[in-house]
Amino acid sequence: MHPWNAEAVQRAMQVYLVMGSVNTKQDPMEVLRQAIAGGITLFQFREKGTGALVGEARITLAMRLREVCSQHGVPFIVNDDVELAVAVEADGVHVGQDDADAALVRARIGDGRMLGVSAHSVDEARRALQAGANYLGVGPMYPTPSKADAHAVLGPAVVAELRAAGIAVPIVGIGGITPDTTAAVMAAGADGVAVISAIAGAANVCAAAAQFAAAVRGMQA
Numbered sequence: 001m002h003p004w005n006a007e008a009v010q011r012a013m014q015v016y017l018v019m020g021s022v023n024t025k026q027d028p029m030e031v032l033r034q035a036i037a038g039g040i041t042l043f044q045f046r047e048k049g050t051g052a053l054v055g056e057a058r059i060t061l062a063m064r065l066r067e068v069c070s071q072h073g074v075p076f077i078v079n080d081d082v083e084l085a086v087a088v089e090a091d092g093v094h095v096g097q098d099d100a101d102a103a104l105v106r107a108r109i110g111d112g113r114m115l116g117v118s119a120h121s122v123d124e125a126r127r128a129l130q131a132g133a134n135y136l137g138v139g140p141m142y143p144t145p146s147k148a149d150a151h152a153v154l155g156p157a158v159v160a161e162l163r164a165a166g167i168a169v170p171i172v173g174i175g176g177i178t179p180d181t182t183a184a185v186m187a188a189g190a191d192g193v194a195v196i197s198a199i200a201g202a203a204n205v206c207a208a209a210a211q212f213a214a215a216v217r218g219m220q221a
């Protein structure tokens with residue numbers, strides 16, 4: 001477990017695929033392989049919502065996806081389910097505001113793993129950092145088809161607001177982002193974009209991931 005310093009986390013944030021079995025009609029393993037071939041830099045296993053797997057099937061899928069990430073050197077993050085993250089030796093955990101308390105998660109996973117926390121405001125961001133977050137997931141940037149109980153749409157402006165308030169940690173925007181809106185999220189000060197349906201639901205997953213990678217890197221050159 002190499003320590004996740006800010007530079008390593010920032011690099012991982014660029015093209016961040018978030019997916020669970022409910023986000024695709026294809027085989028999640030195949031979608032992940034295609035997305036990695038297209039250039040994603042981080043993967044989050046988020047098995048949530050109607051129809052989400054539980055029990056053995058959930059653990060088996062997590063282990064298989066974790067294996068694909070290990071084979072390709074892509075860090076593997078688990079959303080919310082801290083015990084599953086520990087069980088599959090994930091590289092990190094992502095928790096939302098109404099998930100487990102970030103400070104307790106940090107204590108459980110130790111300092112060698114990445115901790116991501118969702119934030120919708122400067123206040124939530126500051127509290128997340130005090131709890132030991134390595135990065136912030138900020139959104140929804142745009143209307144999202146992937147999260148039924150999503151927070152009100154914030155837009156990229158909230159990323160600029162966090163930067164103006166001196167929040168310097170890696171930030172990834174999430175929520176309804178497409179290759180065409182990636183530049184606006186990056187211009188506002190994000191280090192990358194987190195994507196569910198625009199990649200997991202794409203007809204050509206590899207091409208979709210590559211479009212996001214090009215859009216992000218076009219803004220960093």
Ligand SMILES: C=C1C=NC(C(F)(F)F)=NC1=N
Nearest residue numbers: 079096116118137172174194
């Ligand atoms: C609710 C979430 C908010 N942000 C992120 C990410 F962008 F990946 F950090 N993931 C989530 N599951």
